Amino acid sequence: MSLSPRFIAFILAFLISAITTAFLAFVDGANVSMLFVAAIAAFLSSFFLVLYAVDILVFREVNKMYRTIHKLKMRDFNMTPRKKLIQESNPMKTINDEIFVYVTKKQKEIDELKKLELFRREFLADVSHEFKTPIFAAQGFIHTLLDGAMEDDNVRERFLRKAANNLDSLDVLVKDLLVLSQMETGDIKMNMTRIDIRRMTINIFSRLENVASQRNVSLRVKPEDLDAVWVMADQDRMEQVMLNLIENAIKYGNENGKVIVHFSETKKHVEISVRDNGPGIPQEHLNRIFERFYRVDKSRSKERGGTGLGLAIVKHIINAHDTKIAVLSKPDKGTTFSFKLEKALIDQQPEKETPDPAKSAVNS
Template structure:
């Protein structure tokens, strides 16, 4: 039933008129005509008084609330027109529910902003620390040379090389930050083309051969029957993804272990998985490894090197390819990073055999 102002006024006026007439009926000397006149007078006066109170005073305040909301351009409110609001069984409850929903949304936004603020502070602290380390190291070597060590030829060359290495690390860090910033703002566009992921994996194996040999790590591509794996991707960016994942698998895996790049073919997509046989990643770290500068083992990561931005860049590149990266890890059983890419249905074949390609890489 619609409790409009007129309906409420009518009911209350009728009740007031009935009560008034009932009391007057017990008064001696009151005729039926007088009762009728009093009833009509009580009904009319009560009707307009209640209508004024409900419609003018109550709904006027409700309309003020509406106007205030619209002035603030709060689009989060799903407000009904005034006529529809009046027809609600309880219009004040309706607007109260809308305000409650709005406040709940805003509270979630506030909580999210607090998280972002905390992340911003941590990010600034991490950036400062990452910049400070190579800058202070290079600064120390150069000042040592200026203070007199330059006269010793062996010391001069060794310190200059160390300073150069630290400045190179700083250059890599700046480039990674620039790439990550451009990825987040969408300034870098993906140039989609047919890419042979198997050939790319072999190429990266060749580039990382020395690192793998130094750790006695075996590199393998599976399955053997897939001689070509064509997908739609940006070749340069996808190479950056594969290089980062394979290099991490070699560096953070166990010595004498194995790194496998495995391809699984579906109807529309190819799944790419990079698996190692390392110590694994603790469960509490899995949700944070794609954050900028986040390191599972900070002391070991510093010894191995890297900017701490690799996985963050990988995540953004894959997001730009409309896919997501997944990670599975078990302690002492290794870690697997996997993602899917759309298959490229092409009849084109590489003019160069895998054997020739590997020979070219190793030469």
């Protein structure tokens, strides 16, 4: 039970008055009037003395705390006003609770800053490595030509093509970084239109037919009896999402496997899932696969191309559609990426388009 200073002073004053009166009652010549006056005097003096002592002991320290707190950024500290604090049943407990909340909040901010610092160092290391590889390769081919290999027509053409391929890879990387940066800062706006995402998926299957045939991967849409699946989305950006997810499923799934794009309609939304039957993604990697340049298996990822930014871009595009992307993976069972889009009504008209400064960016 919490006790206020006034209540404590009242109890102590009453006890002191009662004890004083009881002792005086045994004194010869003490009458009722004398006992009454002594009781009142003892009660009042004890009450104000105890109350003053408690206030001094409590609020002197409280004022010191306030002076310290005022040196901090007050907008970060939800401090109870002093007048209201005096009326609290237990002001020391109240201020202690507020300081505890403040310290906990600051500790969370410190932990978050440490995570961001670690992420920044990893990102700088990754982006430096990604830039270094194509630059050094192109530089090596060009310097070899300048050192005398240019006289050989076959060598010159082969080396120039290799240098050009590395510079093309560098260009793709820069464009992906630009798109990702613009999405994070909100510079890219989604042009929401009514699109048939099933037809889009079929078109992507046609574009990736050669890649799928090299690994003997079958591409399927379910349910097979659907004629069209209409959703509200940015057509170019959603094509970028589907292309990335389907291509990743082909590349990182099993050879002789299958990739299934499944559509599930509800009253207001359409859930799209891209599923493969590959080796799956280990649980410890699932929370990080949408980070920039993060690769579950760096050697395999390098062999099969990509900038390492594809899933990061996918996540930002999905978030810009006011939804989230989820991933479910089991070892040797496969991986499923899924997200929801708003279902387009038959009479729903597309919104007015706004210019997009990065429509020509190439997806990894």
